[in-house]
């Protein structure tokens with residue numbers, strides 16, 4: 217077994233070899249909690265959740281740290297608009313973030329540090345950078361990082377300082393010695409939360425927060441750091457500069473995190489998702505209309521490094537596909553009940569793990585699952601009584617796909633429960649009232665009992681025109697939304 221991941225720092229696939237054998241120290245940049253989580257958050261946090269689950273399934277002991285940025289310009293601005301305390305506003309949106317991530321089936325991290333609870337650590341780290349000559353305080357209460365002191369500054373983003381200088385500028389009120397430099401500490405302004413420091417009252421810059429929280433909870437060198445590709449520059453670039461200067465050799469970018477993974481963007485109907493384009497979706501918007509597991513299943517259908525395209529129509533399609541997987545699982549459970557599963561749970565699970573070892577190739581695993589479902593359906597739908605071998609195969613199928621599903625965070629619900637939930641969502645989107653459907657099914661049963669087949673067929677066609685398909689079985693008639 218060898219787990220290969222695409223490492224942004226070296227720009228290629230590399231075997232993940234942790235610093236300490238068997239243990240992975242993972243830091244994921246968490247959200248800046250000034251609003252509800254959007255689809256971009258759903259995408260990246262589902263991906264990193266699968267990374268954690270897969271590494272653990274491979275026997276690695278993962279310490280997963282994901283922060284909450286609860287001190288930030290955007291939070292302060294929003295809180296001032298609403299005349300609310302910024303830390304309280306951030307705490308409210310952090311709770312909402314948990315609800316949304318739970319609904320997507322993400323595991324909670326082992327540690328979730330908040331900036332507001334780490335100010336002494338942040339101040340101490342900045343003091344170290346000043347003492348080592350990597351940072352300076354011009355005397356107005358700000359502290360800046362001297363970018364030119366760190367030789368591998370552009371290594372992660374593959375940019376050199378000449379490229380960066382053309383885009384850099386000094387904002388009014390800033391007292392940087394060099395336009396490339398960035399703020400570690402900002403002097404207090406009226407109406408902002410502020411803490412005491414050796415440079416006077418103020419608050420930390422965004423980048424230093426992650427360096428301080430990584431150091432505190434995972435130590436000076438971590439194995440893996442992840443985030444969206446929009447964070448490569450400047451956020452992760454600056455994290456590296458700070459951490460390597462404070463606790464590393466001050467030269468080599470890989471002295472902080474040994475590997476870096478970055479996920480692609482989310483697009484809506486092939487356009488960038490943005491508030492100004494009016495195509496901005498929060499996770500709650502989407503989960504009000506669609507099943508949470510369906511959204512997760514859909515997100516896993518695109519490789520994490522690729523940009524991801526969202527539309528209601530393709531999510532509805534994915535939800536339907538997930539429903540059909542649960543239908544097969546339901547059939548397999550019922551037909552295979554009591555049979556002892558064939559095999560040891562080998563080949564199918566092994567193939568899925570191998571695909572995940574290859575840079576977390578979730579689309580490939582979903583393709584493998586689709587094949588396993590086709591094979592199970594073929595056995596389940598074959599005419600005639602099931603043989604003991606058939607039943608053992610179906611029992612093994614149920615066991616194996618649930619095992620793979622555990623790593624992907626899907627297919628863990630009871631099939632009947634999942635099917636009801638998915639049907640409920642689809643019905644609500646189409647404006648179909650389940651009570652009306654049930655009433656029509658009872659009328660149809662009465663018509664059939666009275667041998668009034670014209671009427672019973674009429675009811676079936678009428679429901680079908682609304683998008684409701686009836687399935688007659690030994691337990692009576694059930695229905696789904698087509």
Ligand SMILES: [Zn+2]
Pocket residue numbers: 244245246426451455
């Ligand atoms: Zn960060």
